[in-house]
Amino acid sequence: MSNLPEHVVKAWISGFGVAVPRGATAPDPESVEAAARGLATPLVVKAYGSGLLHKSDAGAVRLGLGSPGAAAAAAAEIRAALPEPPDGFLVEEQREAGVEVIVGAVRDPAFGPVLLAGLGGVWTEVLRDTALRLCPVTEADARAMLDELRGRALLDGFRGQPAIDRDALVRVLLAVGGEGGIVEALGDDLTEFELNPVICTPGGAVAVDARLISPSPLDPSALPGRPRATSAGAAPAPPTDFERLFAPRGVAVVGASTKKPNFGNMFLGFYKAADFKGRLVAVHPTASEIDGVPCAPSLAEAGPDIDYALVAVPAERCPDVVRQASGIPFVQVMSGGFREMGGADLEDDLLAAARSAGVRLLGPNCMGVYSPAGGQTFLGGTPGRPGRVAVVSQSGGLAGEVVKVGERRGLAFSKVATVGNSADVTPAELLGHLAADPATSAIGLYLEDPRDGRGLFEALRNVRKPVVALVGGRSGQGREAAASHTGGMVSDTRVWAALAAQAGVALVTSQDDLIGVLDAFDLHSAARPAAPGGPEILVIGPSGGASVLAADVFDGAGFDLAALPEAAREALRGLGLGAGTSLANPLEIPVGPRGDPGLVRRAVTAILAERPYADVIAHVNAQSFFTFGDSADPLLAYTRGVGALQAELAATRVTLVMRNAECAPPGVEDAVREIARAAGVPVYRSMEAAAVAVAAAKNHARSAHGTA
Template structure:
């Protein structure tokens, strides 16, 4: 891989407003003295050439040189040392040495999935040993640049530490924008970018100077940029995908039940109201479903074909689908199994037939309102939650577990290898879908990462993502599953920061966050002062549980802001505070013999003095059946929490039912049903609630 000489790169980047030291070059060490004549010491001498990408490692840098003559002598010494390594430099660069300051690295690379990514970090050991860096996808904004600096663990060094002056942070922000902002270096490089680095950038109270610059990839900086236009994510109309007039199933057998037969059964149980046919060359019917000889003879009202035949037969089947809007290939054995050429043939067949391809290696589509399904059993109620998943099995679990907890879905699409229809394209469609209020993603390989970034920037609904394969071993599992080459986990984090997409780490948290978004997505929490978005109020029984709750919510990045004095006075008037502190979390008696309205009254009193956007009320379910024998007091408490939500429609109330497994059968379901009917999500533990509340606060469009 070629790289340009440092002085060439520096001369080029200075045209973008990047400050670099004054310097000059010489082709021989003897010429260094004349080259350095106009420069002010102390000086730095560096050798450059094709073998000197990492100059310091080769000993090709000399610092603190007091004169032009000593610079020439250093060049001679350096030439001798390099000869011992069989390195012949092309020449030497001599520069004025920058004043000491805080060392920062600024770099950009081309991620294989997401395109140009900007990195900033503290130099030296902070970058190499502690990986104290922050990333953003390009182009960045000024807000992005400042957020990147705030994310660094060693950011105190930038603000002045142990008597040291603060750096000129505005100058560093300006440099970040010069590299990764609109019209900056990354954009100018376009497709030529492989790796670009300014390291170190010396930051002082008077500015930021790039004292080293490296550009790997292009052999020249001449010529126009090859930057492509903003990724144009196709705006497909997927209406017929989720609500087809007719469905054809290819692969069902008259002799031995298989996946094709299973899907025919699913559609029959679903009560599909459109036309359902099986494709079989000889049979007249299969399992009571009429047959047609081929997809070419399926009929004009067939909008969706499901193909469940061996992988090698799939391209020929798809070629027969002309006139059908969507073909889903359930079969595996393509790119994910090391057969990319077969997947390419399948995609070519879809193009030839003029159809859109879902998959391959995917389970299909679920939409209760549109009659679509890929899971057994009666369909759930139509709702406003949509999911895009690269795993059909996981999507089925999200649906079944979610519906068991009271969630309802509008549209669920599994995309498998995403050879044609991508998550980005479906996300664009769901962003404008009137039946969808919140969106969940399960991704391993986004296929079109740049398109996903652009799509997320245009979504004005809450989005939560579960990313598979973020660890080294997870990447290996993802490769065997969908052929995914998953990007650095920090790129996903950057994607979330820039787009407002919440990221969770488990299936249960994905379901829990979708529940939170579904019930609380429209609550605006008016009156909440600026800068208090992370503040929460936690209220419930048990001092120990309150202490543990404080730890859990603090670890989630949430702030248990103190109660104002006026609120404490109001709480004392309710009879609270005897034997416990009036703090946040607020310990309050809740049990079978207590006043079920006490929490509602206490929260109302507190919020009259200080608005909290989020209130987490928790209860020890076990106590209701250890010190009582009926579920009625627990249900009365739950109804009171629901009434609190109705009285405070802009505030997000969340209920945690600790130790719910101690309740008799059916009680937990009854509590959840009462709470959800009032718009209150229910979680079994503080950890699950903390993830959902934090995701809601991070989401750009879900909750404020």
């Protein structure tokens, strides 16, 4: 690692528009006094050298020096206290006090350069109050970073202190991480870069310390300047058309056995059960047929119209099989035992085999593709109905669960691809295809190692459809200790959160929430594009206790349970509400086996006539319908009332929470979901699940309306 002297870094960054203090250097304490003449007091003296990465910790900084002579004396004290003589001393004009901010950048191994901003100076390690974005950042990104800080009130003036010049601080962030900035100029030479602190006052923002760490020695005289605009290079290679992956004319399965059923036989059974309409071929060196499916001796002899080959043989045999696949557009390797098990060389050989055959490789270590409209499947039984939801998953097992549980709840899928190790086809590529797919309106992702993190980031920023991502392994990956404060505060979890914020992606933490958000996207985001993304919500349902708990959940999720205006409360009284209960938000109304099933519709209509709410969450206690009643009809009638409400509200999203659904007789919950879904209303079992889904829908609405 290379660590340039501070004064060299400061001279360089000033060319990008970053303000730095006036200063001078001296090779030894005896030269400091002469160097300091002409500088305004008070002064700061710092020692610099290759071993002085954290100068304050080493006692190599002195502040508040009243004269050049005092600066020279301080330099002598520093030299005496250090175990090794420094390379020299930097003496500078000390800046007036202000809010200290850290601005830094590091190179993330998956996503590339990441910008960090937060409270700096001594507060950096104590409070760790920082925000992240992937580079390059926009002005909107920079301002959003500052708004995310817990201590942002310090920037705007606190307890009589003046507000800082936010615009000046934003310019520093853009100079570091924006287009044409310091990070872009460094390119691959960036390991860690840090300004800490940047002292911010009403008069501007000045970087009083600067650190640049590079993976290899940098020539101070050859530091790059601000990048210039260049003419466009050669056009990129055209993207792969993945339509035949999801709708193949023919499928070849390699690995089925004539003696002992295995995964190959299982997949042949899946395609037969799905009534695959294209050519289905089993590849076997000697058999004429397996399980009623005709055989070919090799992939090379599989015949015409084979667009997809599924390989389920031991890992060491896979490269040779793939080399025979010339002329087949897509080959999926189900087998494991590659990079995920320490077999990186074998995976490299597999990829080389795909390249030599001119095929695109899905996997290895993946289950395959599911598309009811295209006849693709990796699941048993009859495929579900074709729908509008797509999923890209690095786990085949989890993808199967999302499909089966999602279909049980009423979701229908357009295209599902499992990519495993993503040695060739990456999530980013498939995301780009799905973004342009007219049959897909919402996209779900399950990722562990995206392989092409930068490509994924760019693809997500260009998607206009709603996307929800579940990321596995964020807590376990960790990160080695970094040389700078910036590096120490950039973690896998925080980088994913930054990516989600910049790209308008909903980031969830469970499979259930992944399915729940896809449900909301499918029913709300595509059907009600006019619904805004503001924080206001209206919660309506029975039970004061449930309403109090709902308020806690939704308030904790950042929603605004805005009060009902007096005109709305008067209208509710006209409906017979308010006797014995407060007319507040959440609104308590009688819902049960003897209640009026249309009351929720009339109450919400009355409220929205006086004040708009972007989201209405109607909740119901299923247990009460069957404790105090003996029929599902009142609950189903209530659900129809909620559905009728949604039909009347083009610019409002209606969500139904069916609490205690397990208390309903078998089949009742399914019936509620079917009625609600037909009306465009997603159903959740808990307030917490609904809050996640509503937040995702609001977030997408803000992005779509350009108000993120």
